[in-house]
Amino acid sequence: MELRHLRYFAVLAEELHFGRAAERLHMAQPPLSQRIRDLERELGVRLFDRTRPRIQLTEAGALLLEHTRPVLAGVDTAREAMRRLRPGEAGMLRVGVPPDTRPPVLRTLTAGFARRVPDVLIDLHELTTDEQLVRLREGELDAGVVRHPSDTVGLESGPVLRRELGVVLPADHPSAHPADPPSAHPADHPSAPGGAPVRLRDLDGASLVIFPRVMAPRLYDHLLLVCRDAGFLPGAIRHARNPDFVHGLVLAGRGVHLNEAPTAPLPEGLVWRPLDNFSLAWLTSVVWVPTRHNEAIAAFADAVHESLTEAGHRPHDRPHDRP
Incomplete structure (x- = not known):
């Protein structure tokens, strides 16, 4: 039969x-x-x-x-x-995004993707950079949004966008209200809101609250190297990945935290300040296996670029507009 x-x-x-x-x-x-x-x-x-x-x-x-x-x-x-399940037209695209992706970015990303390829479903997975790279190479993801530097050998990458980092401090920290140096007005910094830039060397000896190294080993090492070269040697390193836990540690005086400018008010008792070191930044791009590239992946890369740009990221190869 x-x-x-x-x-x-x-x-x-x-x-x-x-x-x-x-x-x-x-x-x-x-x-x-x-x-x-x-x-x-x-x-x-x-x-x-x-x-x-x-x-x-x-x-x-x-x-x-x-x-x-x-x-x-x-x-x-x-x-x-x-x-x-087929990636591409009338299929599903399996993608990874960093665990700390902001809600407005996700909203713009998903809306932009649906506008570009309405017949494709997007299956979002909250994964660290290294988790995404492993799953991409094993065929479990079609594309990923990763932070650099990272091991992307054998993968194709879209344009790299950057977002300068600042520091989250207790409101009573000495660096929370620095005097404005003549050559470092907030308007000189790409993330102008937040007051005068903080010098990394003024944080020397403070504990640092940072994501676990296993999430992105190369990025982790790069951040600590930049801090060391700028005169900031943490007195201790504490690991946290959940934003609420991070903020709780900083609020309890257990360290300072490096991150981009917040999109929502911080908990009472915390402040964000820009840094005077432009080497500290999130460098982000979409990556994929070259042989699997298709229209849906291209649409996803465009939607990520749109959402990150709207959130304040900018091309990595463009120099700062400094006076």
Whole structure:
């Protein structure tokens, strides 16, 4: 018994007219009649009563139809599921984003992607940079939004965007209200809101609250190296990845935290200040396996670029506009 024969039978059972059924199946009437006879011969029963002016289902035919409908529905469901798993048009795109991606960025990203390729579903996964790189190479992701520096050997990357980092401090920290040096007015900094820039060397000896190294080893090492070269050697390093836990540690006086300018008010008792060191920045891009590139991945890269730009990120290769 072939699946197509069951489909022929189901359509004829619905139409009870060979001509209309053949038209729905895009085939001639004689082959349809032959396929139904073959099915009846195989099952050893008559499925249709052809002795009346209008053909009717026999008792055996009605029983077979009862069993056939869920089979055909299950096949259609399976086909739809497989179709949506294909990356690209009328499929699904599996992508990774950093755990600290801001809500406005996600909103703009998903809306921008849907606008570009409305027939593709986007399956978002909250993953660290290294988790994304592993899954990309194993074929479990189609694209990822990663932070640099990172090990992207063998992967293709879209344009790199940057967002300068500042420091989250307790409101009573000595660096929370620095005097404005003549050459360092807030307007000189890409993230002007937040007061005069803080010098990294003025944080020397303070504990640093930072993401665990396993999340992005190369980025972790790079941040600590920049801090060391600028005169900031942390007295201790405490790891945290949840923003609430990070802010709780800073509020409790357990360290300072490096991050981009907040998009929402910080908890009472905390302040964000820009830094005078432009080497500290989130460098972000979309990456993918070159052989899997398609229209959906290109649309995702464009949507990420749009959402990050709207959030204050800018091209990495463009110098600061300094007076």
